[in-house]
Amino acid sequence: MTRLDRRGLLKAAGAAGALGAVWPLAAGLSPARALQAAEALGADYDLAPFTLGVASGDPRPGSVLLWTRLAPEPLAAEQQLPEVVEVDWTVAADRGLRRIVARGTTTASATLGHSVHVPVSGLRPGTRYWYAFRALGRRSRVGRTRTAPVGRVSSVRFAAANCQAFHDGFYAAHRGIAREDVDFVVHLGDYIYEHGQVGGVPADHVRDHEGPAAFTVADYRRRHALYKGDRSLREAHAAHPWFLTWDDHEVVNDYSGTAGAAPFVRRRAAAYQAWYENMPHRDAGGAALALPDPEIHRVRRWGDLLELTVLDLRSHRSAQNLPDGTILGAAQKAWLKRTVDRAPDSWHVWANSIMLSQLRGRPGGPYMFTDQWDGFLAERTEVLGHVHRSGMEDLVVVTGDWHSAFVDDIRPDFDDPSSPVIGTEFTAHSVTSGAYSADWNAHNGPVMGAANPHLKYFEGNRYGYDVYHVTPERFSARMRVVADRRDPASPVTTLTTFHVDRGRAGSYEDPATRNSPAQYRRD
Secondary structure (H helix, E strand, O other): OOOOOHHHHHHHHHHOOOHHHHOOOOOOOOHHHHHHHHHHOOOOOOOOOOOOOEEEEOOOOOOEEEEEEOOOOOOOOOOOOOOEEEEEEEEEOOOOOOOEEEEEEEEEEHHHOOEEEEEEOOOOOOOEEEEEEEEOOEEOOOEEEEOOOOOOOOOEEEEEEOOOOHHHOOOHHHHHHHHOOOOEEEEOOOOOOOOOOOOOOOOOOOEEOOEEOOOOHHHHHHHHHHHOOOHHHHHHHHHOEEEEOOOOOOOOOOOOOOOOOHHHHHHHHHHHHHHHHOOOOOOOOOHHHOOOOOOOOEEEEEOOOEEEEEOOOOOOOOOOOOOOOOOOOHHHHHHHHHHHHOOOOOEEEEEEOOOOOOOEOOOOOOEOOOOOHHHOHHHHHHHHHHHHHHOOOOEEEEEOOOOOEEEEEEOOOOOOOOOOOOEEEEEOOOOOOOOOOHHHHHHHHHHHHHHOOOEEEEEOOOOEEEEEEEOOOEEEEEEEEEOOOOOOOOOEEEEEEEEEEOOOOOEEEOHHHOOOOOOEEOO
């Protein structure tokens, strides 16, 4: 059977002159017609008013954040709901919700898009729970979550996902994540794409066959609702607790969070609000203080085994390529250094939305993309130098954004091959967002390898996610790939596996998968 991704469906409709009626966010569509258009692209929704599903996030030893959003008409600019709606929530020790351990009532207000963020406390550490919501006489689907453990932990498994352009394919990768035996999920950004052009070229003021780009809170709400119309994404949220960071497309391509005229500031505030409304994110100040700047960076521990440091590389950055430029901002950089100084004896994982490692386009040549850490050289040197001087070991950085898989050694000075290896960076494939062509990858894989001696592996022809298995002795990264992003039920397989041994910086590929396809691997 010939399969088409959503981009192909849009193009086919364009050839028939029906594009304006096909793209669900096109201007002028009624909510009912928008829903029909979304369904034509493979979307469906949970029963109203819980159409967008349920989710949990930011698990701690005694608590977890529960989320839902009431949206009876998911693609409507405004919901036909009372200003405030009471929502009951239940947490239980069994899937049937009979052994209830916590329950309560909260309110969903129009101010925050009728979203619900419930921080449930008083739970047992390292325990699986099930939960559901009830409102307007209806009950949501049942979600599953887990609290973080305390004390000695022998193993943890988690998945990392990033870059999921709706128009580029179906979320078979999230279907795989929902079925993985993992403790939590880390999303590394580009959860949505704000632009209004199938080709992926940001066009802030272009209105074409995919409708306008997102600018207002209503625009971004509808964009998030469209993405959650993929059943597999809702399943992945309902199956595991998530930690979240963001990259640029949650707002606009390649933006700097600290600079811009008034229209951009308003747009950023709208995007941040909609992101918060649609994510299982626990903000430090609570819902009342979450807008317009949700606090992303945080440290969470999974017992004595793993310390997870979530970074925000958008909100506080300056422009690129400045002598004193910052990607972290002064406060977050000071916080990160303190985190390094207080590092426990465990694995240290940084959730990092854009590539940390240096990436030159040719030996001795310019950097390929300075929107990533390559555009903030002094700060990268400062931060990695601080890691090295602190003596912190067992650093693993998990990264998104590139739409391809990389494995890199991390060095304080990437231009000095004798500089010590102080960690490993794993950059994961994208869920759906289009990668470079197979010809580009075949040509440039060896070029990047020659130009970057710390680069150990590159594979750019596939889509998927990573699963990390961590024990006191070893950190293992399994690159999980889908057979075809055009198939919502595509099978998932392991392309290759890399390992990092505790107390020994640097990674190595598992002999069992070393003959897997790749465009570059360092022998």
